[in-house]
Amino acid sequence: MEPTPAAIRAAQRGTTKRTPRVELSLDRIVTAAIHLADRDGLPGISMAKVAKELGFATMSLYRHLDSKEELLLHAQDSAIGPPPANIATAPDWRTCLTRWTRELVTAYRRHPWAAEIPVTGPPLLPRSLEWLNAGLTTLRTLPLQPLEKLSTMSLLGGYARTEVTLRAIIDKEAALDPNARPDLEYESQLRTLTAHRDLPALTEMLATGDIFTLPSDTPTDDGDDFMVDFGLERILDGIQALITRREGSRRK
Numbered sequence: 001m002e003p004t005p006a007a008i009r010a011a012q013r014g015t016t017k018r019t020p021r022v023e024l025s026l027d028r029i030v031t032a033a034i035h036l037a038d039r040d041g042l043p044g045i046s047m048a049k050v051a052k053e054l055g056f057a058t059m060s061l062y063r064h065l066d067s068k069e070e071l072l073l074h075a076q077d078s079a080i081g082p083p084p085a086n087i088a089t090a091p092d093w094r095t096c097l098t099r100w101t102r103e104l105v106t107a108y109r110r111h112p113w114a115a116e117i118p119v120t121g122p123p124l125l126p127r128s129l130e131w132l133n134a135g136l137t138t139l140r141t142l143p144l145q146p147l148e149k150l151s152t153m154s155l156l157g158g159y160a161r162t163e164v165t166l167r168a169i170i171d172k173e174a175a176l177d178p179n180a181r182p183d184l185e186y187e188s189q190l191r192t193l194t195a196h197r198d199l200p201a202l203t204e205m206l207a208t209g210d211i212f213t214l215p216s217d218t219p220t221d222d223g224d225d226f227m228v229d230f231g232l233e234r235i236l237d238g239i240q241a242l243i244t245r246r247e248g249s250r251r252k
Contacts, residue, residue, distance in 0.1 A: 003121030006069040010077075011124035024056055026064045026074065033075040034111070042113040045072060072117050077125035079111040080104075083134040094236055096138035097156060101232050104131065104160040112168035115161040122154075131157075143246040152239060159235060163228050183212040 003011075032053045036044035047068055051058040065071050084103050090096035108115045123132045135153040144152070170182045187206070194202045205211060214226055 003124055004069070006067050007073055007121040007124050009066055010070045010073040024054065024060055024064065028054060029061055029064055029071065030074045030078050033071055034079050037075060037079075037113045038111060042116050044113075045075060047071065069120065073120070073125060076114045076117050077127045079114045080107045080127055080131070082127055083131045087134050088137065090138065093138045093142060094240065097135065097152075097236060097239075098232060100131075100135050100138075101156045101160050102228065104157065105164055105228055108160060108164040109167070112164055112171075115164040115168070119158075122150075142243055143250065144243070148242070155235060156232075159231060163231070167227075187211055 029050055032050050033045045036049055036053060045068070047061050047065075048058045050071070051061050061071075065074070083100070087096060087099045087103060090099050123129055132153055135156070136149055139149045139152065142149075173182050174180050187210070190202065190211075191206055194206065
């Protein structure tokens with residue numbers, strides 16, 4: 001995936017030295033954007049709204065940014081922050097990638113709107129590169145090609161974003177009614193929709209009872225943790241299978 005012009009400009013702007021502006025700066029703009037998004041969600045970020053929050057004319061922001069897309073990229077990168085140090089202290093690659101993904105999920109959950117920002121290219125901004133480097137560090141000695149390592153980190157990053165986005169949708173529904181059970185409502189909707197349709201696999205699954213009951217061997221009673229960990233473990237199982245196959249080929 002080729003980075004968009006806005007992504008390239010955002011990355012260059014983060015590394016190019018500029019004469020500091022006393023009244024308005026990129027840092028102030030990004031901080032205001034994060035504040036608005038935390039309060040109002042992703043729709044809260046616009047050049048006009050950020051300018052109003054800071055008490056400046058909208059056009060003044062364009063001295064520091066070329067577009068709203070570039071602003072979103074900076075806000076996302078700053079909101080997620082750097083990867084925690086505990087990732088680097090993991091004893092093996094699997095533990096490291098597990099921590100990496102869980103920590104990224106945690107970072108996105110603090111600012112769920114950041115997970116909704118469309119992917120416009122590969123990581124280029126400072127914090128995103130630090131996260132990429134943290135993950136790649138543990139893969140350095142594994143029998144994987146560079147593209148496979150990059151694809152592994154892209155897969156885990158996309159998985160983290162998807163899980164956070166799904167959780168945010170459920171939380172938004174729950175906020176409207178604290179007593180609501182989105183899982184049970186979804187199950188009820190499935191039963192209604194499949195009642196008179198030829199969908200045997202769905203019908204069979206629904207006949208087993210509460211489809212959202214956690215498996216008996218689940219090490220946690222937290223459904224959120226299960227949803228994240230189940231998919232993550234299956235991804236890592238696949239990477240382990242690739243490593244095992246690659247190591248077996250080398251021994252032949």
